[in-house]
Amino acid sequence: MTTTAARATVPWTDLAAVLRGRIVLPADPDYDTVRAVYNGMIDKQPAAIAQCRDVADVIAGVDFARENGLTLAVRGGGHHAAGLGVTDDALVLDLSSMRGTRVDPEQRIVVADGGCTWGDVDHATAAFGLATPSGIVGTTGVAGLTLGGGTGYLTRRYGMTVDNLLAADVVLADGSFVTASEDGHRDLFWALRGGGGNFGVVTSFTFRCHPVGDAGTIIGGPVFYALDDLGEVMRWYRELLPSLPVELSGWIGIMAVPPAPPFPEELWGRTVCGIVWCYTGPGDRADEVLEPIRTFGSPLLVGLQPMPYAALQSVFDPLFRPGCSGTGRATSSGRSATSRSRCTGASPRCCPAVSRRCTSTRSTAPRRRSPRTRRRSPTATEGGPGSSSGSTPIPRTRTRSPAGPATTRRRCTRTPRVARTSTS
Ligand SMILES: Cc1cc2nc3c(=O)[nH]c(=O)nc-3n(C[C@H](O)[C@H](O)[C@H](O)COP(=O)(O)OP(=O)(O)OC[C@H]3O[C@@H](n4cnc5c(N)ncnc54)[C@H](O)[C@@H]3O)c2cc1C
Incomplete structure (x- = not known):
């Protein structure tokens, strides 16, 4: 060192x-x-x-x-x-300045520079009604997610991100430049697909793309349930999932409803059990496939609706802003993976929608700082190109039990707390 x-x-x-x-x-x-x-x-x-x-x-x-x-x-x-x-x-x-993308719609491939976010790639492929399996947040980096495996809404249908990697340009430790694929440097190609970031610097990735929905329009969005229903919902979800067609995928978690449109104001800040669904099959089969989801239990909100795939991919970007504190744990089976995201409220980089509603809490909370921590100014990447204004419309349907105005509470109840228990 x-x-x-x-x-x-x-x-x-x-x-x-x-x-x-x-x-x-x-x-x-x-x-x-x-x-x-x-x-x-x-x-x-x-x-x-x-x-x-x-x-x-x-x-x-x-x-x-x-x-x-x-x-x-x-x-x-x-x-x-x-x-x-x-x-x-x-x-x-x-590499965050290296964010070029190039789509070949005939070959159905996309080439993404090593510093791209998934928001960059989704934006590029959406123009052709295509997508490649990635994560569920647009601001996540293509490089780290791919090199670690990569799971998201399209995984049930098209595999993990690494299953769709066709080639990678890599600068090796001796400064040489190679392209790893099934046709050359096969050992390196094998290692890159899940081995993490230790095999060289990947300067571009080539992925296979797939058609999603009807010309890129899928049916997706969250369904929220009261926390009291959590056990029942999770058992139903566990039993239902294997029987669903691979065109339908979802992730389940405990989350606070974001305190901003398009979510209904009466739910803002309320901690709920949520499942975010994504159906990428043909539209004329959607009613039949989504029937068990629309009819189960007593949801607080059914936010399923047609939208561009790229819009669903970025709808949670404002929730996962840089500066939040996070710890995580995951298992390879994905069956008991958990992660926690905590808003300290101490930084303007952290969850602006949350901080705005919790000013009094922030001003009195003790601020923990390591002795060598230097003051950080708001990052230039905040709300970057991969982020979204969260403008996807979610209808105010089937709401019940409106929560009281959480702004009166002492504690920050707007915390985007997600305990992700499974990603299918
Ligand atoms: C909000 C959030 C949501 C997430 N959602 C998902 C999800 O839905 N699905 C999923 O599978 N994962 C998800 N993840 C996990 C994510 O895939 C990993 O944290 C991943 O490492 C992030 O990649 P990055 O490029 O942004 O990270 P970085 O921190 O930049 O890099 C991660 C690792 O990759 C290495 N690396 C980065 N770039 C290169 C490069 N060009 N060449 C070689 N090595 C490189 C780094 O050295 C480091 O070891 C999520 C993470 C967060 C914070």
């Missing part, structure tokens, strides 16, 4: 001279913004961050780290819960 004293002797100007992108050093005013990742609990202090613009920048960064004995970290979307995209005293290659 490079020490702080040794860092001072690193010839950063040599690297800056060969990069198209910028080098950000600890003395720079935006250092704290640039080093921040999604999880607000992560407080890593890299020696420098190279904001790569192209493959040549990545090669230069890898060579520079190797020649100067620096630890190298690679950052895609910055969503990793443990913050593995940034490391103390390392040179971070930040």
